[in-house]
Amino acid sequence: MASAWRVEFAQSALREFRQLDDRAKAEAKRAIADLEEDPFPAGSIPLRGNPGFFRIRFYRDAYRIVYGVSGKQRKVIIQRVRPRASAYYGLEKSRRLA
Numbered sequence: 001m002a003s004a005w006r007v008e009f010a011q012s013a014l015r016e017f018r019q020l021d022d023r024a025k026a027e028a029k030r031a032i033a034d035l036e037e038d039p040f041p042a043g044s045i046p047l048r049g050n051p052g053f054f055r056i057r058f059y060r061d062a063y064r065i066v067y068g069v070s071g072k073q074r075k076v077i078i079q080r081v082r083p084r085a086s087a088y089y090g091l092e093k094s095r096r097l098a
Contacts (some may be wrong), residue, residue: 002038003074004036004038004074005036005037005038005074005075006073006074006075006076007032007035007036007040007075007076007077007078008038008075008076008077008078009077009078010077010078010079010082013078013079013080014078014081014082015053016081016082017078017081019031020063020081024058024059024062024063025088027059027063028052028058028059028063028065028081029056029060030058031056031065031085032065033079034078035056035065035067035076037069039054039069039076040054040069041056041082043056043057044056047066047088047091050091052068052069053066053067053068053079053091054066054067054068054069054086055067057084062083062084063081063083063087064080064082064083064084064087064088065078065080065081065083066078066079066080066082066087066088066091067079067080079091
């Protein structure tokens with residue numbers, strides 16, 4: 001069965017993903033694969049002040065995947081794959097540039 005949604009990475013998010021350790025990367029892969037089927041899984045939260053952005057937690061809740069959803073294009077765009085402490089820093093600025 002083909003996935004219902006296409007998942008793409010922002011260049012910086014792909015770099016962040018590649019820098020994860022093996023265990024965190026495995027959990028991130030599972031979470032991202034789930035986004036292909038449903039961009040709003042249980043535990044996804046819309047970000048206040050950033051319409052169209054959502055976050056999911058992974059790897060013992062220490063990391064976040066921040067992503068945007070385009071309903072028309074049926075696309076999920078991963079913006080961040082970072083530790084919780086830095087996942088939201090500068091997000092508004094990056095959204096304006098994107």
